[in-house]
Amino acid sequence: MNFDWNYLFSLALYPDFWRATALVAWLGVLTWVIGTVLGFLLALARQSSLRPVRWFAKTYIWLFRSLPLLVLLIFVYNLPQFMPALGPVLSVPFWAGLIALVVSETAYLAEIHRAGLIAVDPGQHEAAHALGVRPVGKYRHIILPQAVRVALPSLGNEFITIVKLTSLVSVISLAEILLVGQRLYTRNFMVLETLVAVSFYYVLVVSVFTFFLSRLEGRLDISRMTGAEIAIPAANAPIGATSNQRRIGEEIVVELAHVDKSFGDKRALADVSLKVRKGEVLSIIGPSGSGKTTLIRTINALQDIDKGRITLDGNDWITADAKGYRMVPDFHDRVTCLGMVFQSFNLFPHMTALQNVTFGPRYHGNRDRQAVRAVAMSHLARVGLAAHANKYPHQLSGGQKQRVAIARALAMDPEIMLFDEPTSALDPELVGEVLQVIEGLASEGMTMVIVTHEMRFVSRISNRVVMMENGYVVVDMTAEELEKSPADSRIQKFMRQS
Ligand code: ADP
């Protein structure tokens, strides 16, 4: 028996095949889109802090990844036997097929999304929190755009799997590509020729989709996003050019009273009480693991506490007692008065420097694009980066990234700036530029709490120094007291070692 090329070529124009191809493409795309959306929600549920929600998601994924699609298809198609009300929908093979495919694929797609969600740096959640972004906004603007970029190649792969799985829908007599082929070769017995045509149509659907997906991947590829430098007239004075305006008032901006926090047996904060006055620059120093980071993170609730009270401008802010841990109800709106700068910058990688800075004000409801942009540009100018406004974080050096992060915090017009080791992730030659910006802020009178190993902060800009050891505040003195303290005192010894 000879291979019948003429018959094969005639199948290229066989209308039933083209109809079936359109059907497979449509069924595949619908399954993929619906499954991708539901899968994302399921992946979020899988990470929920609510145990029943987590349990539901886990069980769903376990069950529908274990069930063969064929079983599910026949099950769904026959469901109207028990529930006649479902008949009008489920006895249509297309809908029954779509529902079975979506139910099954959602479980796989959820796991792909979960991998994407896990890949997003936890610092991104923290930066969003510090900018007062609520969960829905956080996932929409910050986490989802990054997670989807990670997940996209695997999501695309899953589409191909879906297209191939549609061939199973022939068991419930949906006229998809394979069934059209089967109907042909059971009549003419030209099995191989027909199957070559069947393969051609599947490859066609997959190729078209892969083409569009790779274009989408290319467009979303952060490393390929570049912004050019802008020519800026030298008129804008960067931070530090202003005169010394420091005046320390009596007004207390932040107060911690008897704050305690343990991690298991480790007491990270032990009965810590601390007041920060308006205009003050407070440095927190101490050996590694002494609780400095934990302390600063409790102020904006990045870290919960076991016991104690934190007030902001004399008002309730955070309380922890026998009744549990509580933040004020309007926490997300008010947290913006605490500008946070992280050790590892935590810039949003999919946004330009300017977008990083405008994001907070825009999220918090400032609709005047031009005004927000102008203010953001002035903050970037303050940190000496106006020329780099259109660059993405991956195009900036560590010191520049940290200065953008400072501008991002300043854009929320904070009452107090919190810095957690702002220079310790930087190469030594880049420390100076960040130090200069922070010094400039100090001379403008900004209230600041700086956790640091950098003794230049302590000696050059702080009015007060707090030293921690094993969770306790062991020294709390003014800059003058520090200067006069004896050379063999605990703090002087520590400062010499660092
Ligand atoms: P520092 O910033 O002074 O180096 P930290 O505040 O980071 O210290 O940590 C204080 C102590 O609390 C350390 O012993 C650290 O291991 C512990 N700790 C901090 N965060 C956590 C956490 N999330 N889980 C468990 N232990 C933690």
Ligand code: MG
């Ligand atoms: Mg630390």
